[in-house]
Amino acid sequence: MSELKALEGEIVGIFRDSLKIAVPASDTDLLATGLLDSLGFVDLLFRLEQRFALQIALESLDTENFRTVANLAAFVAAQQLIV
């Protein structure tokens, strides 16, 4: 399993366990489907920062990174490289 796939699994776990959101697939559009609302978005930011020891810079925040779990995994991986 690639690192990105492993990250996707961890992120799906955050959605399931912390946000109580069942994500059907890693390419599900979280925004268009309404699975992720503004409250969930903020909660997810905090969760990602805690879980992956990140400090997500808001000036670099692009909501496209939050559109799918696959996008999120790529975003987290990129952030980890920065840290």
Add this chain to the structure above:
Amino acid sequence: MKLVLVAEEAAGVQALRAVTRSGHELVAVMTSGEGKGTGSPVRDVAMQIACATWPAEWVRDPGFAARLRAEGVDALLNVHSLFLVHPAVLAAPRWGAYNMHPGPLPEYAGLNPVSWALYRGETTHAVTIHRMGPKVDTGPIAYQSSFPIETHDTALTVSVKCAKAGLPLISQLLTTLADDPAGVPEIPQDLCRRRYYRPGPPEAGRIGWSSPGRAVVNFVRACDYVPFRSPWGHPRTVLDGREVAIVKATRTGEPCGAPAGTIAEATGRAALVATDDEWVRVHRVLVDGHMVEASEVLAAGRRFDADTMPVR
């Protein structure tokens, strides 16, 4: 220390998590029944941690004070709840009631302070924790944390900044209350500087193209929670009798002499629109409920109605 948390929204969820991590006894979480799905998101989290939940509207009932005293509550913490707390209830907790407000006080009292600050072109914002008094957002300030508003910030990003800046303040408050309740600062507000903001948008939610470009863009940013719902909606305007809402816009700094509201040649996906003093680049618009790139619907040479008073 025994706490009661009255909370809503994302900041309320984060406050609940912070209180839980603090190790203090959370007697109950008070929240409304509104929210996505079957219940309040704050309530969902409270249920996950097996904390009692009470209806938030109880805070309006003076009789609820007796319940707080009977439970031996030391402090009540209010985070983004919109219920007015009865003075008898405010007086019931042993060490008082505190509110986390997503704006600097006394300058940004009231509702939607993040959007109002962006609309007014502020370059800094703050989160304030203050002791609650009978009049909304007027009690003495315990802690305040300021941060810059950048030109690229939107209502969404500033709201996230507020939540991030507020959590350490909650931790600081809880630590001080537990160690030395008298040590919590009580800085009186200079109420001469107080401004109270209503919940709805300014200008009846309509753009005045004859305003300076800075004001137009600030209004758009103040409404920008994209991709999420904005409490103010998006600023509206009219083109050829059709209502168009402006979702994303940025300044160009390029002076323009065209009549306000004139649409110039589109550049890429965006279109340039004339304001009082400069061209503004409009990136995304909402038409008939659909969000589209501006260049798809804004044709060069057309002109928006300049139908509202300019904002200076």
